[in-house]
Amino acid sequence: MSAESLGFSPGTPEWIVSIVGLLGVYAVVIFPSVALMSWLERKLIADFQARVGPNRAGPAGFFQPIADLLKLLQKDTRYHWSWREGLWLAVHTMALYSTVAVIPLGSSLIFVNTDMSAFLPFWAALVLALGTMLLGFSQKSVNGWFGGVRVGVQALAGALPALVCMLCAGVRAGSFRWTDLASSQGGLPLGWTAFSNPFQFVAFVVFVASGLVLLSIAPTSGGLSRIDLHGGVSAELSGRRLSLFRLGRFYVFFLWSVIAVVIFLGAWILPGNLAEIISQQIGPFSLAVIELVCVLVKAYALMMGVVWLSRVVPHGRVDQITNFAWRVLSPFSLAALMGAAIWAGWRALL
Amino acid sequence: MDANTILTKLNRAVPGVIFDRGRIAGPEPVPFGWVDGKSLRRLVEALRADQEISADHLENISVAQVGDALMVTYFFRAAHGCFALRATAVPAEPNAWVSFPTVRDLWPMAAPMENYSCELFGIRFVGADGVELEIEASLVLKAKDSEAGSRGFPLRKNFVVGGSSS
Amino acid sequence: MSMAKESRNSEELMLADLSHWEIGPYHGALPGQMCLRLTLDGEVVVSGKVETGFLHRGLEKAIEIHPWRAAITYADHLDPEAAVFGELALCLAVEQIAGYQIPARAVAIRAILSELSRVSAHMLHMVKVANSVGAETMIHYVLRDRERVLDLFELLTGARFSLSFLRFGGVRNDVTEGFIERVLEACVLIRARIKEYNDLFTFNRTFLKRTSKVGVITPELAKKTGLTGPNARASGLPMDVRRAFPYLNYPSQDFDVPVGRGEGGAVGDAHDRFLVRLREIGESLGILRHLAESMPAGDFLCPGVELDAATPETVALQIPPGEAYARIESSRGLLSCHVISDGGERPARVQFGVPSVAALAALPEVLKGIWIEDLPVVLSSLDISLAEADR
Amino acid sequence: MSDLNDKPGTSIFSTTKNYLVDILSGFHSACGSFMTALPYLFGKGDLRKEVTEQYPDPISSKTADDLPPRSRGLLFNDIDRCTGCKSCQKICPTDCIQIEVDQRPDSAKVWVSVFDIDFSNCVFCGLCVEVCQPQSITHTRNYERAAYGPKELVASFGRGKITPEQKAKWAAQRERNGEEGIMSP
Known part of the structure; x- marks a missing residue:
């Protein structure tokens, strides 16, 4: 993320550039995609269920997410704030938003491009699960207790397959740096990691499924959206805490699908040498924008598929979900890893 | 074996208990036998023990106040037909409790029905060993006890319905 | 540390680790206003106790205070989800006392209404089960199709839920023109939609895994607690009041009584209760088509009972003294009505024998050993109506 | 899935066969539910049109004479x-x-x-x-x-x-x- 491309004079200290960059990512990418995605999801699901969906706030209800946010912000929180709860919400927030530095949104739109940057979201997800669990415990209510336990249990079950599938992609690309992972994929779908060989495809499917289990997202929501617990941990939250919690839940879903797109679905690679042509003729800034749009479109498509699955299919019980993770996802991810390694090795011999 | 033979069989089992018979009209008429309240318990045990009748369905316990006597009707569904047993008891004064032998140990399905009539008619059900069954008062009884129980039991005729219905 | 634990006996040890959870009376997982006192071992229910009485409206006392005709309106408030069954039981009993002869057309209209409300009540049961398992799309599809049945109610009686359309001696009004064709249309539509529900929900493996072997009611327990209706048939007791004690024109209808076969893993589990009701909808649609096609002519109210010709004096109906007991098959089970009349303007006593009471009595037994995530599934599969249980 | 290993004496092959059949039927039924909801997306036929309406809608909402x-x-x-x-x-x-x-x-x-x-x-x-x-x-x-x-x-x-x-x-x-x-x- 060079300083010039952001229009700063070269002498400015590094931290100012990164702050502006981070805030820019928030303002341009995360908040708009939160609004767009929650509106798109409600409209799509309404269409599936022969309903009209939100249509009051703005044309076709486009400003409904903003209306929800404003409504939530004006509500007061349930009871006084104890330091214990504050601590767990801080852990929760830290785990979430530390990953913005590493989120891969384009060849030049990455702040920290280290070798191990692919693993930071993975550890952040584990810390998030811990934070949510302890937030639930500190709520002194049955909903919070069981919601927290279920989130914790599911995180354990989803961790192994998610990590192993990330290794599969790394084996093919030869490194875990976002740019290498992306550049090892071709522009057309056939060149993507997911469709390059059957093992990688299995790794892709298992990666998405175990991510859902690890992060307690929609179809495997592990007690965060169940009628017996009235929403688990989020049952006791209201007002700005609930909006923070929901923003966190959505951001995690968005982060995991962006990572899945970057690793498996040919991140921002444009077919042929389109990238060079654009950067010469129109300029590097518009190339970054096009690459960003390419990543976001793929991520939105993946998220809509998951939302479609979660609203149509009945949800499994928590022990059935963890059973599924241990007995199906883990073995398949290990088999995919062996296959990918042999495939990559065989390829290297030729 | 239709219902009347069942009643005669019972009468032989516990002599002199069923002192009168009758029939309740309906799409499926239900013959019933009047039973003396004291020996109801023995008759019911004999009925439950008798395999041939096998009256294993106690369908309904219906309590009604006729005059100032409380009339309890037990509707049974046996293998071959339905019949009923009926007993009465007169409360000492309008708001007093009345006691009846319980049948919940023979037919577990009777428990909720007995609780319902206990709260609304003021009937104490006496266990096989003569001890009055203590039922956890559900909301209706609690509401009644809390506001000066002197108003009596809701479904008795002397209970005046106050409140804002009019 | 473990040595100290051994010294206490296992009973005390067991109780020490259990947690208590009191749910109710207002909770998303509960079918209505009731309290559940659960003792849990982690997420598994060890024992449960039920407390009801929150919805006691004093229905039977209100009937005793008002004139005879007002009893109809109170009878259909007995069970708001399937209103016509309460009215039907009361009318059958009172007509026995008063000796009215019901014309064939009125009997056919009553049979159509009771089969329509059986279909609508079973569809509502599907919605509750889909909600407890988290299949959101299924809820919207079933509710959209249930609207067709409610439109038929409104077309015939003027109201969607509490119809108060039956009268002692027949029905309030004749069939509106176009009603019979709409009934046939609705039968065809709902039968096609059931195929869609099956693809979407019934044959889905996650639904099968969520409901198989969950909340099993053995035939002995069903007999012990006096269960009747679809819950008992799912446990293998093939008793249907329309067959055992025929009323209206059911003897001339041919329909079979679906019984639980344990396709979901065990006979009498939540999956069986769902399938039995699904098949009963199919049967009711068959009966409806037969009834609609063979609608007899004639008047809809037995002569001499019309209210329109009543003068202010004869408004209050006089039912001769007597007693009657009628049983019908409501959507939840055997609904019986015991009416005693002392010849006056007001009923002496009207008592309803209600099927939901038995389902509540079976609950403590059924709740043992289930996960608390399965609590909504078990409670919704039993289709308990608290309004009916507390009267 | 949870009852896979309860049955003693089943050979390794039958267990894995059940295991794979289980996964495939799970995947198949999930797709079944998927595909049932798909036509609603494209509004094919009158069955699929929206049933809910914004009240009071000048055009479509039911007025007294409906x-x-x-x-x-x-x-x-x-x-x-x-x-x-x-x-x-x-x-x-x-x-x-x-x-x-x-x-x-x-x-x-x-x-x-x-x-x-x-x-x-x-x-x-x-x-x-x-x-x-x-x-x-x-x-x-x-x-x-x-x-x-x-x-x-x-x-x-x-x-x-x-x-x-x-x-x-x-x-x-x-x-x-x-x-x-x-x-x-």
């Missing part, structure tokens, strides 16, 4: 036809009709001074409409009666209370008419 002929809306009493016979008050299950009647000065008809229907208690059972001989009380097609308090839910159709002096004046006038034997309309 309601079926017999639908029982809010009650209306035409006081001119009402003879004050109180049979509706007698029959009402929830006792929500209050009627007070006075004697008219000149004609045989009565002066219905108070005729209140309390819609907070009314269950719209339609018995009063059925029992009304002069058919003065009828169901309208209107169903919008949201109110801020129970007081506003009482609809009064009476002609208005008359003061005691007026009552005395009317009584005197009746005697005069009575003596002259004139029966004015």
Whole structure:
């Protein structure tokens, strides 16, 4: 993320550039995609269920997410704030938003491009699960207790397959740096990691499924959206805490699908040498924008598929979900890893 | 074996208990036998023990106040037909409790029905060993006890319905 | 540390680790206003106790205070989800006392209404089960199709839920023109939609895994607690009041009584209760088509009972003294009505024998050993109506 | 899945076979549910069009005359036809009709001074409409009666209370008419 491309004079200290960059990512990418995605999801699901969906706030209800946010912000929180709860919400927030530095949104739109940057979201997800669990415990209510336990249990079950599938992609690309992972994929779908060989495809499917289990997202929501617990941990939250919690839940879903797109679905690679042509003729800034749009479109498509699955299919019980993770996802991810390694090795011999 | 033979069989089992018979009209008429309240318990045990009748369905316990006597009707569904047993008891004064032998140990399905009539008619059900069954008062009884129980039991005729219905 | 634990006996040890959870009376997982006192071992229910009485409206006392005709309106408030069954039981009993002869057309209209409300009540049961398992799309599809049945109610009686359309001696009004064709249309539509529900929900493996072997009611327990209706048939007791004690024109209808076969893993589990009701909808649609096609002519109210010709004096109906007991098959089970009349303007006593009471009595037994995530599934599969249980 | 290893004596092959069959049937049924919802996305056929509507929608929402002929809306009493016979008050299950009647000065008809229907208690059972001989009380097609308090839910159709002096004046006038034997309309 060079300083010039952001229009700063070269002498400015590094931290100012990164702050502006981070805030820019928030303002341009995360908040708009939160609004767009929650509106798109409600409209799509309404269409599936022969309903009209939100249509009051703005044309076709486009400003409904903003209306929800404003409504939530004006509500007061349930009871006084104890330091214990504050601590767990801080852990929760830290785990979430530390990953913005590493989120891969384009060849030049990455702040920290280290070798191990692919693993930071993975550890952040584990810390998030811990934070949510302890937030639930500190709520002194049955909903919070069981919601927290279920989130914790599911995180354990989803961790192994998610990590192993990330290794599969790394084996093919030869490194875990976002740019290498992306550049090892071709522009057309056939060149993507997911469709390059059957093992990688299995790794892709298992990666998405175990991510859902690890992060307690929609179809495997592990007690965060169940009628017996009235929403688990989020049952006791209201007002700005609930909006923070929901923003966190959505951001995690968005982060995991962006990572899945970057690793498996040919991140921002444009077919042929389109990238060079654009950067010469129109300029590097518009190339970054096009690459960003390419990543976001793929991520939105993946998220809509998951939302479609979660609203149509009945949800499994928590022990059935963890059973599924241990007995199906883990073995398949290990088999995919062996296959990918042999495939990559065989390829290297030729 | 239709219902009347069942009643005669019972009468032989516990002599002199069923002192009168009758029939309740309906799409499926239900013959019933009047039973003396004291020996109801023995008759019911004999009925439950008798395999041939096998009256294993106690369908309904219906309590009604006729005059100032409380009339309890037990509707049974046996293998071959339905019949009923009926007993009465007169409360000492309008708001007093009345006691009846319980049948919940023979037919577990009777428990909720007995609780319902206990709260609304003021009937104490006496266990096989003569001890009055203590039922956890559900909301209706609690509401009644809390506001000066002197108003009596809701479904008795002397209970005046106050409140804002009019 | 473990040595100290051994010294206490296992009973005390067991109780020490259990947690208590009191749910109710207002909770998303509960079918209505009731309290559940659960003792849990982690997420598994060890024992449960039920407390009801929150919805006691004093229905039977209100009937005793008002004139005879007002009893109809109170009878259909007995069970708001399937209103016509309460009215039907009361009318059958009172007509026995008063000796009215019901014309064939009125009997056919009553049979159509009771089969329509059986279909609508079973569809509502599907919605509750889909909600407890988290299949959101299924809820919207079933509710959209249930609207067709409610439109038929409104077309015939003027109201969607509490119809108060039956009268002692027949029905309030004749069939509106176009009603019979709409009934046939609705039968065809709902039968096609059931195929869609099956693809979407019934044959889905996650639904099968969520409901198989969950909340099993053995035939002995069903007999012990006096269960009747679809819950008992799912446990293998093939008793249907329309067959055992025929009323209206059911003897001339041919329909079979679906019984639980344990396709979901065990006979009498939540999956069986769902399938039995699904098949009963199919049967009711068959009966409806037969009834609609063979609608007899004639008047809809037995002569001499019309209210329109009543003068202010004869408004209050006089039912001769007597007693009657009628049983019908409501959507939840055997609904019986015991009416005693002392010849006056007001009923002496009207008592309803209600099927939901038995389902509540079976609950403590059924709740043992289930996960608390399965609590909504078990409670919704039993289709308990608290309004009916507390009267 | 959880009961895979409960059955002792099953060979490794049958276990893995069950395991794979289990996964495949799970995947198959998930796709089945998927595909059932897909046509709704493209709005094929009338089955798939939206059923809910924004109320009150100028074009599509149901207006009063879309309601079926017999639908029982809010009650209306035409006081001119009402003879004050109180049979509706007698029959009402929830006792929500209050009627007070006075004697008219000149004609045989009565002066219905108070005729209140309390819609907070009314269950719209339609018995009063059925029992009304002069058919003065009828169901309208209107169903919008949201109110801020129970007081506003009482609809009064009476002609208005008359003061005691007026009552005395009317009584005197009746005697005069009575003596002259004139029966004015």
